Amino acid sequence: MVMVLLMMMPISTAQDQVEIPSWELGWETNMDGTHELELSGDDDILDMVEFFVENQRMSELNLRISITWDESEDIPIDLDYDESITVAASENVTFEIEFSDVSGYSFERSPDESMTLLILAEEISFDQPVSSQEIDAEMTVPAVYDLEIDHTSMDEVLYAGSSIEYGLAITNNGNGKDVIKMPAASIKSCPSLSIEGLEAIKDTEIDNSTTKDFAIRIVASESHPERMCEVTISIKSAGNGQISSSMFEIQVNSNEVKQDDNNGANSGEGTTNTDGEITEANTLSFLTTFELFSTIIFALMVRYRK
Numbered sequence: 001m002v003m004v005l006l007m008m009m010p011i012s013t014a015q016d017q018v019e020i021p022s023w024e025l026g027w028e029t030n031m032d033g034t035h036e037l038e039l040s041g042d043d044d045i046l047d048m049v050e051f052f053v054e055n056q057r058m059s060e061l062n063l064r065i066s067i068t069w070d071e072s073e074d075i076p077i078d079l080d081y082d083e084s085i086t087v088a089a090s091e092n093v094t095f096e097i098e099f100s101d102v103s104g105y106s107f108e109r110s111p112d113e114s115m116t117l118l119i120l121a122e123e124i125s126f127d128q129p130v131s132s133q134e135i136d137a138e139m140t141v142p143a144v145y146d147l148e149i150d151h152t153s154m155d156e157v158l159y160a161g162s163s164i165e166y167g168l169a170i171t172n173n174g175n176g177k178d179v180i181k182m183p184a185a186s187i188k189s190c191p192s193l194s195i196e197g198l199e200a201i202k203d204t205e206i207d208n209s210t211t212k213d214f215a216i217r218i219v220a221s222e223s224h225p226e227r228m229c230e231v232t233i234s235i236k237s238a239g240n241g242q243i244s245s246s247m248f249e250i251q252v253n254s255n256e257v258k259q260d261d262n263n264g265a266n267s268g269e270g271t272t273n274t275d276g277e278i279t280e281a282n283t284l285s286f287l288t289t290f291e292l293f294s295t296i297i298f299a300l301m302v303r304y305r306k
Contacts, residue, residue, distance in 0.1 A: 021056040023087070025121045025133040028052045028094045034114055034138045037077075037099055037106075043144060045077060045101040051119060051135065052094045055087040062086050063121045064129070067097060070116040070136070077101045106141040107175050110208075114138045145239030146173035147180065147206070149246045152213075159253045160224035163196075168214045168233060168246070172206040179238035180204045185216075190229035190252065192221040201235070218250060226254040 028050035029035070040046040055061040063085050069075045080098040087093050097119075118136045122129040152167035172178050183202055185195035197216040206212055218231070229252055234245035 021058070023056060023061050023123070023133075024052075024054040025119070025135055026052055026054075027135060027137065031137040034140055036111070036140050036142050039106065039142050039144065042102075043104075043106070043146075045099055045106055045141065047099040049097050049099075049137075050094050051097070052092055053085065053087050053121065054092040055089060058089050060086055060088050062124050064124050065095075066120040066122075068118050068120075070118050075115060076103045076105050106144050107146070107173065109141045110175055111140050111143040112176075114140050141175065143176050143239065144174050145176075145178050145237045145242070147171070147178055147235060147237045147242075147244050148173055149233060149235050149244050151233065151246045151248045153248065153250075156250075157253065158218060158220055158250055160220050160226075160255050161222040163217050163219040165215050166218050166250075168201070168216060169211055170201075170204075170206060170214065170235065171211040172208050174208050174239065176208050176239070178206055178208075180206065180235050181238045182234075182236040182243075184234050186232040186234070188230040188232075190220075190224070190227055192224040193229050193231070193252065194219045194221075195231070195233075198233075220252045222255075224252050224254075227252055 031049070035049065037045050038047040053061070053063060065081060065083050065085060067079050067081055069077070078100045080100070082095060085093070085095060115138070116136055117139055118134065120134050121132060123131040148171045150169045150171070152169055154167075156164040156166065158164050170180060180201055180203065183198040185198060187193050187195070195216055195218060197214070201214050204212065216233070229250050230247065231250060232245050232247045234243050236243050
């Protein structure tokens with residue numbers, strides 16, 4: 001029995017020697033849940049995550065790395081990484097993946113739609129894959145906000161003591177819903193001018209890639225002088241706190257100009273009537289002269305016959 005055990009021991013040791021130690025691929029960056037890609041200062045995607053390879057063998061490990069998006073549509077986010085890596089024996093090495101995009105794709109994709117990133121590591125021996133491991137992670141584009149305000153005018157004429165309606169168009173260029181905050185008006189050079197209707201804009205929700213139209217009222221006081229006024233309307237995005245504004249100029253005419261226009265119109269009507277009367281008088285004068293001339297000729301003819 002002892003001999004049998006002694007004979008088995010070398011065999012067991014030999015098996016341990018030929019057993020190949022493993023290697024491991026994993027995330028160095030915490031990828032629990034969904035990773036939200038970061039933006040640069042210019043609202044372009046610029047981010048970096050890390051993965052590790054642990055080589056538990058007594059010899060170096062050569063791997064071929066492939067990283068792809070597991071999506072049917074084309075995602076224009078560039079991936080920069082080492083396609084071939086070497087890990088020395090008994091080493092744990094960290095590698096980077098850089099994400100970049102300057103096409104504005106983050107504005108086009110909803111932050112609620114995740115993207116799956118796949119990393120495939122293949123062990124290469126004599127240019128042939130002999131083993132492989134794969135990891136993945138869920139990622140999203142960040143929420144981006146961009147409210148834009150513009151004015152729409154119909155060339156309205158504003159007089160002192162009256163008001164006109166003016167149009168505003170607010171567009172959400174972001175990739176999610178946004179809410180209008182703090183609508184305000186700034187008026188330059190015209191302290192007697194006021195803006196009404198901004199409260200109706202406050203707290204209005206706008207879906208992404210849509211435009212909403214609003215109307216404000218511009219009021220000029222009775223004593224407002226004739227002057228060109230500069231008006232600036234601004235709003236604040238609830239998403240990122242940025243302020244967008246639109247400036248336009250509007251001419252305020254005095255009441256004297258309006259009265260002069262009315263008087264001019266009335267004067268024009270009187271002139272027309274006067275011209276008519278003059279024309280009629282000239283016609284009557286012409287007829288009277290003709291009758292007198294005819295009478296003289298008639299008298300001469302009678303006298304000649306006698």
